[in-house]
Amino acid sequence: MKIGLLTSGGDCPGLNAVIRGAVLKGVISHDAEFVGFRWGWRGVVEGDFMPLVRHDVRGLSKQGGTILGSSRTNPYEGAGGGPEAIQRTLDENGIDAIIAIGGEGTLTAARRLHDEGGINIVGVPKTIDNDLAATDYSFGFDTAVEIATEAIDRLRTTAESHGRCMVLEVMGRHVGWIALHSGMAGGAHAILIPEQPQSIEQICEWVESVRDRGRAPLVVVAEGFHLDTMEEAHSHKGLDAFNRPRLGGIAEQLAPMIEARTGIESRDTVLGHIQRGGAPSAYDRVLATRLGMAAVEAAYDGAWGSMVALRGTDIEVVSIAEATGGLNTVPQERYDEARILFG
Numbered sequence: 001m002k003i004g005l006l007t008s009g010g011d012c013p014g015l016n017a018v019i020r021g022a023v024l025k026g027v028i029s030h031d032a033e034f035v036g037f038r039w040g041w042r043g044v045v046e047g048d049f050m051p052l053v054r055h056d057v058r059g060l061s062k063q064g065g066t067i068l069g070s071s072r073t074n075p076y077e078g079a080g081g082g083p084e085a086i087q088r089t090l091d092e093n094g095i096d097a098i099i100a101i102g103g104e105g106t107l108t109a110a111r112r113l114h115d116e117g118g119i120n121i122v123g124v125p126k127t128i129d130n131d132l133a134a135t136d137y138s139f140g141f142d143t144a145v146e147i148a149t150e151a152i153d154r155l156r157t158t159a160e161s162h163g164r165c166m167v168l169e170v171m172g173r174h175v176g177w178i179a180l181h182s183g184m185a186g187g188a189h190a191i192l193i194p195e196q197p198q199s200i201e202q203i204c205e206w207v208e209s210v211r212d213r214g215r216a217p218l219v220v221v222a223e224g225f226h227l228d229t230m231e232e233a234h235s236h237k238g239l240d241a242f243n244r245p246r247l248g249g250i251a252e253q254l255a256p257m258i259e260a261r262t263g264i265e266s267r268d269t270v271l272g273h274i275q276r277g278g279a280p281s282a283y284d285r286v287l288a289t290r291l292g293m294a295a296v297e298a299a300y301d302g303a304w305g306s307m308v309a310l311r312g313t314d315i316e317v318v319s320i321a322e323a324t325g326g327l328n329t330v331p332q333e334r335y336d337e338a339r340i341l342f343g
């Protein structure tokens with residue numbers, strides 16, 4: 001079988017480990033052939049791909065980013081877009097199947113191409129946000145949490161030196177998993193997530209109780225958080241390639257509000273894409289490698305339109321529909337559990 005791999009959507013530590021796992025598994029167990037589509041769906045639509053042999057994936061599991069490049073190209077757009085044109089491109093190049101590594105958008109597109117055009121596709125879930133349903137964790141999340149936790153540890157020493165309140169903004173467009181886990185690991189005094197709007201009065205109450213105990217307050221906020229007085233998440237950077245608001249900047253809004261209300265000097269830090277860069281953690285390398293290997297097995301089993309997923313400690317094959325049907329939000333009980341530690 002000749003399989004085309006692609007990485008699409010925002011990048012994520014571990015993408016290269018998936019590619020390596022898939023190629024090694026396919027070559028060793030099935031004598032498979034691989035190509036890599038460049039720049040996500042763009043490579044599929046434009047017929048732009050490169051051969052991927054065993055040598056090309058040597059040492060890749062520790063390398064951040066994606067050697068294939070990524071984009072938010074829509075596979076239904078352009079002359080080569082849509083199921084019929086894509087099938088033609090695959091046939092012309094002798095490519096039997098696609099393994100699409102991406103988030104909910106990429107997987108939704110993969111499912112449509114399979115359902116509407118019968119294209120042989122297997123999905124692999126990726127996102128640092130951990131917002132995909134049907135998989136217990138997605139690779140990239142653990143690495144992002146490590147980076148955010150280290151940032152909290154570092155902010156804490158400078159905060160204590162000045163008696164300041166620090167507000168750290170982490171990623172998390174729709175869900176607060178990175179904020180919840182890094183905040184808990186780093187001992188944050190308040191964790192603000194998209195699923196749980198709060199009042200500025202409540203936030204200041206937590207901050208003041210920390211100050212009253214002689215400590216420097218540390219607040220972790222997910223970029224998608226909004227105060228109970230706001231309609232939606234803060235955005236002032238225009239739209240992304242898929243016409244969604246680019247988030248970021250809520251920490252810059254909150255820090256002066258906290259300072260004005262409590263009198264505690266406050267600073268904000270936006271971690272941004274640092275959370276997506278660099279080498280994946282050991283956990284993410286293992287998870288990504290196993291998912292890549294399982295995706296190849298799913299292809300050889302003819303499990304088209306499915307996705308590989310982590311369930312407990314097993315990698316299972318589930319329908320893409322299950323993964324894209326809803327978001328993996330932070331459950332109320334997980335927030336309540338963390339909330340005991342606030343203030």
Ligand SMILES: Nc1ncnc2c1ncn2[C@@H]1O[C@H](COP(=O)(O)OP(=O)(O)OP(=O)(O)O)[C@@H](O)[C@H]1O
Pocket residue numbers: 008009010011071072073074075076102103104105106107108109112126127241242
């Ligand atoms: N319903 C859809 N039908 C066809 N294409 C879609 C659909 N939804 C998303 N896409 C395409 O898939 C691309 C990737 O989606 P998106 O930009 O949301 O990234 P993602 O895979 O969800 O990763 P991330 O976690 O970074 O958001 C989009 O730019 C869009 O072109």
Ligand SMILES: O=P(O)(O)OC[C@H]1O[C@](O)(CO)[C@@H](O)[C@@H]1O
Pocket residue numbers: 010103127128129171172173223240246247276
């Ligand atoms: O890299 P971009 O296009 O700025 O996207 C940023 C978005 O991607 C993610 O990192 C992953 O979906 C979100 O947390 C964030 O809102």
Ligand SMILES: [Mg+2]
Pocket residue numbers: 009103104105106
């Ligand atoms: Mg998306």
